[in-house]
Amino acid sequence: MKLTTILFDLDGTLLPMNNDDFTKGYFKLLVKKLAPYGYEQHELVDAIWKGTAAMVKNDGRLSNYDVFWKAFADTLGERVYETKSVFDDFYENEFEQAKALCGLNRKAAEAVKMLKERGYRVALASNPIFSITAQKARIMWAGVAPDEFELITSYENSAYCKPNPDYYTDIAKKLGVAPEECLMIGNDVDEDMIAETVGMSVFLLTDNIIDRENKDISAYPNGGFDDMLEYLRRI
Numbered sequence: 001m002k003l004t005t006i007l008f009d010l011d012g013t014l015l016p017m018n019n020d021d022f023t024k025g026y027f028k029l030l031v032k033k034l035a036p037y038g039y040e041q042h043e044l045v046d047a048i049w050k051g052t053a054a055m056v057k058n059d060g061r062l063s064n065y066d067v068f069w070k071a072f073a074d075t076l077g078e079r080v081y082e083t084k085s086v087f088d089d090f091y092e093n094e095f096e097q098a099k100a101l102c103g104l105n106r107k108a109a110e111a112v113k114m115l116k117e118r119g120y121r122v123a124l125a126s127n128p129i130f131s132i133t134a135q136k137a138r139i140m141w142a143g144v145a146p147d148e149f150e151l152i153t154s155y156e157n158s159a160y161c162k163p164n165p166d167y168y169t170d171i172a173k174k175l176g177v178a179p180e181e182c183l184m185i186g187n188d189v190d191e192d193m194i195a196e197t198v199g200m201s202v203f204l205l206t207d208n209i210i211d212r213e214n215k216d217i218s219a220y221p222n223g224g225f226d227d228m229l230e231y232l233r234r235i
Contacts, residue, residue: 001180003201003235006115006169009186010126010135012208014111015142016103019210025101033090037083039076047075055129056161060170064128064155091133099141107225109143115232116148123151125184126170127191128158151175162191168198183230183235189215196220203228 008014011022027048031041054071055064062070072078099229115122126135132154136146146152153167160167172179178198186192186202188210196202200214211217221231 001178003120003183005121005123005177005183006201006232007123007125007156007168007182007184007195008112009184009188009192009205010124010138012140012187013185013192013205014108014124014209015107015138016105016208018208022098022101025200026095026098029094029136030090034083038079038087039083042126043076044053046179047072047080051074055155056173057165058093058159060159060166062159064161067133068129068155088131088133091131091137095137096136096211100135101219102141104141104143105225106143107229109226111225111229111232112144112148114229121150121175123146123153123171123175124149125153125168125186125192125195126155127162128155128167129161130154132156134232157161161186163194165198166199168195172198172200189213189217189220193220200221203231204215 011017011019027045031044034044051068051072053069058064058067067078112122124139132152135152135154139146139152151171153171158167158170160170168184169179172182183193183201183203184195185205187205187208189204190212193202193204202220203221203227204217205225206222207224
């Protein structure tokens, strides 16, 4: 089947970063924002992780948004809903400071532009554990305009997470394409390459590779960003 649609991961793919450093810095900013509202650091971070775990286990019956806030409230109490506007304000303002925790690869915008000029549809398949506001902010940190993507997965519009194969099937359904028409590009062996199991083609970006189980990556087309660009030029 002809390839029509290219899916990009964000963290470590279009946006260079060390996941651990980013998470620590991001949590530090969020804790500072929420402290005046009675949120203690450890309980807040613990509740976020529980909400994230709930999203990863989501079975599609509810949006990731609903699953996260239910788990978050189950941990911290109903007060979280009273201060939700503070969380929203954080992602519209203070979250921008987390840009300093990321790198910049100017070739990211080049890759997206090249594909669109050649008639491919392009979507952002970033794990939907963030709000659309946060997702768009991080896309701009990568030097790419959010409107370059036909679809950006977020916790509002998704009901699955990586590495659930249903996440990829759902993206194809949203775009109205067959999985076999899609190429998934990402740096996480477990979370991104699993797209292959639903029929998608894959490319493993090795610049910021995450390979938790030291798998044999020769099973996938792979390489650095320049290798990926050359691979895209040949498709």
